[in-house]
Amino acid sequence: FSPSDVTVLFVLGGPGAGKGTQCANLVKQYGFTHLSAGDLLRAEQERPGSQFGDLIRDYIKNGLIVPMEVTIQLLENAMTEALQSNGNATKGRFLIDGFPRKLDQAHKFEESVCPARMVLFFDCPEKVMEERLLERGKTSGRADDNAESIRKRFRTFIETSMPVVDYYEKQAKVVKIDATPTPDQVFANTKARLTEKFG
Numbered sequence: 001f002s003p004s005d006v007t008v009l010f011v012l013g014g015p016g017a018g019k020g021t022q023c024a025n026l027v028k029q030y031g032f033t034h035l036s037a038g039d040l041l042r043a044e045q046e047r048p049g050s051q052f053g054d055l056i057r058d059y060i061k062n063g064l065i066v067p068m069e070v071t072i073q074l075l076e077n078a079m080t081e082a083l084q085s086n087g088n089a090t091k092g093r094f095l096i097d098g099f100p101r102k103l104d105q106a107h108k109f110e111e112s113v114c115p116a117r118m119v120l121f122f123d124c125p126e127k128v129m130e131e132r133l134l135e136r137g138k139t140s141g142r143a144d145d146n147a148e149s150i151r152k153r154f155r156t157f158i159e160t161s162m163p164v165v166d167y168y169e170k171q172a173k174v175v176k177i178d179a180t181p182t183p184d185q186v187f188a189n190t191k192a193r194l195t196e197k198f199g
């Protein structure tokens with residue numbers, strides 16, 4: 001597909017900041033196609049015959065960033081599929097959740113797929129994110145919702161992913177939202193900020 005066929009919003013924030021929760025709200029309100037890079041990687045890990053299963057499992061458990069070729073290919077495939085399959089009901093509008101989380105990914109995606117229109121950044125203190133993830137870990141079955149993996153995810157977020165937010169900040173593309181209130185309150189603030197910016 002051509003970059004002019006699509007509008008992409010990146011949705012960033014630390015582990016457990018509420019990216020997935022708010023993307024679900026945005027889909028209901030505005031009709032986007034929601035693509036979570038983490039969900040796509042987990043699905044690829046489970047896909048019979050995938051050559052990347054073991055690699056993805058290992059990276060996710062250790063909170064490390066899977067080599068970008070894998071993730072970008074999965075995103076591009078999912079975008080192509082969405083554009084072909086839903087009669088383009090969402091008009092090529094995509095929420096890309098949890099990506100890019102390393103500068104090289106950001107550069108590569110913008111070069112080879114398309115530039116992002118804006119970045120929603122859900123800002124949340126570690127203590128709050130840790131509580132949410134440990135609580136979710138009681139039932140999520142996610143291999144990285146345990147104290148040790150959570151610590152590693154936080155470190156990767158600070159060292160590797162925050163520079164991506166700073167990079168887009170310099171381009172004035174970031175809308176930063178406090179992710180600590182209730183999900184409804186966070187969504188209300190998100191809507192207000194989007195209206196402010198785009199009318």
Ligand code: UP5
Pocket residue numbers: 013014015016017018019020021022036037038039041059060061062063064065066067071097098099100101132133136144153179180181182183184186
């Ligand atoms: N919750 C949500 N909002 C709340 C609120 N306002 N108040 C109270 N509770 C709230 O929410 C997390 C939990 O908190 C839920 O129980 C929710 O009900 C509650 P969620 O909406 O799931 O938050 P989210 O930010 O989506 O958290 P997630 O755990 O998905 O974030 P991560 O960024 O850690 O996970 P992701 O799936 O994106 O990535 C996982 C791993 O995949 C990475 O660590 C990495 O190893 C790999 N990866 C790559 O290698 N490359 C990529 O490009 C992407 C991922």
Ligand code: MG
Pocket residue numbers: 019020036038097098
């Ligand atoms: Mg998520």
